[in-house]
Amino acid sequence: MAEPMKIRALLKGDVADIRVLVAHSMETGQRRDAAGNLVAAHFIHSMTVTHNGKPVYDGQWSQAVSRNPVFAVRIKGARVGDKVVVSWTDNKNDKRTDEVSVAAG
Amino acid sequence: MNLSSRAAAICAFALALATGSGPVTAQSKPEDGLALGRKMLAEDNPGDLWVERGQRLFTAKRGPKNASLEKCDLGMGPGVVKGAFAQLPRYFADTDKVQDLESRLLTCMVELQGFKREDIIRTRFGTLDRDSDMEALVSYVGAASNGLRMNVRLTHAKEREMYKAGEYAFYRRSGPLDFACVTCHGESGKRIRLQDLPNMTKAEEMREVVATGWPAYRGTHSTVRTMQHRLYDCFWQMRLPDLGFASDLSVALTAYLNYSANGGEIKLPGVRR
Numbered sequence: 337m338a339e340p341m342k343i344r345a346l347l348k349g350d351v352a353d354i355r356v357l358v359a360h361s362m363e364t365g366q367r368r369d370a371a372g373n374l375v376a377a378h379f380i381h382s383m384t385v386t387h388n389g390k391p392v393y394d395g396q397w398s399q400a401v402s403r404n405p406v407f408a409v410r411i412k413g414a415r416v417g418d419k420v421v422v423s424w425t426d427n428k429n430d431k432r433t434d435e436v437s438v439a440a441g
Numbered sequence: 442m443n444l445s446s447r448a449a450a451i452c453a454f455a456l457a458l459a460t461g462s463g464p465v466t467a468q469s470k471p472e473d474g475l476a477l478g479r480k481m482l483a484e485d486n487p488g489d490l491w492v493e494r495g496q497r498l499f500t501a502k503r504g505p506k507n508a509s510l511e512k513c514d515l516g517m518g519p520g521v522v523k524g525a526f527a528q529l530p531r532y533f534a535d536t537d538k539v540q541d542l543e544s545r546l547l548t549c550m551v552e553l554q555g556f557k558r559e560d561i562i563r564t565r566f567g568t569l570d571r572d573s574d575m576e577a578l579v580s581y582v583g584a585a586s587n588g589l590r591m592n593v594r595l596t597h598a599k600e601r602e603m604y605k606a607g608e609y610a611f612y613r614r615s616g617p618l619d620f621a622c623v624t625c626h627g628e629s630g631k632r633i634r635l636q637d638l639p640n641m642t643k644a645e646e647m648r649e650v651v652a653t654g655w656p657a658y659r660g661t662h663s664t665v666r667t668m669q670h671r672l673y674d675c676f677w678q679m680r681l682p683d684l685g686f687a688s689d690l691s692v693a694l695t696a697y698l699n700y701s702a703n704g705g706e707i708k709l710p711g712v713r714r
Contacts, residue, residue, distance in 0.1 A: 339490070339493075339494060340493065342489050342490055342493060355484075355485055357485060357486075357487055357489055357490050359487075359490045359494075361569075367569065369569075369570050370568070370570065375569075375570070403569075403663045404487040404490060404663060406485040406487065408485075
C-alpha cells in the first residue's frame with residue numbers, strides 16, 4: 337500500500353522547480369529485522385516525471401537511494417498551471433502516481 | 442556564510458600559507474555548518490509525510506470501536522487541532538490529570554477508538570520495520586499550530602504542581618553519572634560531538650527548541666520523533682531508568698519546558714540529525 341507523495345512545483349522565471357517527498361521504505365535487502373532475519377529488498381526501480389503529458393524524466397533507481405527520499409527536477413519552459421505527473425514503480429510492482437499544477441513561485 | 446565571504450576566507454587562508462604569516466582567524470564555527478545543513482534539510486522535510494499520514498489517521502475510523510479522533514478534545518474542543526499544541530500540557534477534567542499531547546492522544550485512542558493502552562505504548566516509537574501511529578498523529582497536531590505562539594497557562598492547581606515538579610526534575614542531579622538536564626543544557630555553545638546543545642536556561646534558546654524542535658524528522662532514525670522520545674533518550678543518555686511513556690515525570694518536564702517557551706513561534710515538524 338503506497339502512500340501519497342508530497343509534491344511542490346514552483347515556477348521561477350521560466351523554470352519550474354519540482355520537489356518530491358516520497359514515502360518508501362527503500363529496503364536494500366541487506367538489513368536484518370529485530371528477529372535477525374534479512375528484510376527482503378524493496379525499492380523503487382522506476383521513477384518518471386511528465387510535463388503536460390510529455391516525459392521529462394525517466395530514471396532507474398536502485399537500493400542506493402535513501403529511505404523516504406527527496407527528489408527534485410527542474411523543467412525549463414514551464415508555465416503556471418502546467419500539469420506535472422510523478423510516478424514510481426517498485427520491485428514488488430507497487431505503484432504510485434501523483435500530480436500537481438505548477439504554481440507561481 | 443555566503444559564497445563570496447567563503448571565497449574570501451579561502452583566499453585569506455591561502456595567502457597566510459603562502460606568506461607563512463600570522464595565525465588564521467577566518468575559521469567558521471561548526472555550528473554555522475550545522476545551521477546551514479539544517480536549513481537545507483528543512484526545505485524538504487520528510488516529516489511533512491508524517492503530517493499527512495497523521496491527518497489521515499486522525500480522521501479515519503479505526504480501532505475496535507471503529508471511531509475517528511474527530512471527537513478527541515485536545516483542549517480546544519472536540520476534534521480541534523489548530524492551536525492545541527500551543528497550549529499543552531494542560532489539565533483535563535475527564536481524566537483529572539495534566540496531560541501533554543502524547544498522553545492526551547493516548548487517552549483518546551483508548552477511550553474513543555478502543556485501542557489497548559499497552560498496544561499503543563508498545564508501538565509508540567516507530568522502527569524501520571513498523572511505523573508508529575503516535576508519531577504521525579503528533580506530527581499532524583503539532584503542524585496544525587504552525588505560525589501560532591506557545592501559550593501554556595498554569596491556571597489549575599495541578600498545572601502549577603506539574604510545572605514545579607518539572608522544574609525540580611530539570612535541575613535535580615540523579616543517577617550513576619550524577620547528571621541533571623541542566624548539566625548538558627545550562628551553557629551556551631556546548632556540543633556532544635557535532636550536535637549543539639540548546640541552553641535551556643536562556644529563554645530565547647528554550648523558545649526555539651520547544652517551538653521548532655519536536656516533533657522532528659530524524660535522519661538517522663528515518664522517522665519522526667516526539668518530545669516523549671527526546672526525553673526518553675535524554676534519560677537513557679543520563680543512564681537513568683527508562684522514562685515511562687506519558688508518565689507523570691515526562692509530562693511534568695514537558696510542562697516545565699513548554700511553559701518556559703511561551704511566546705516562541707511554532708514551526709513543526711522540525712528536522713534533526
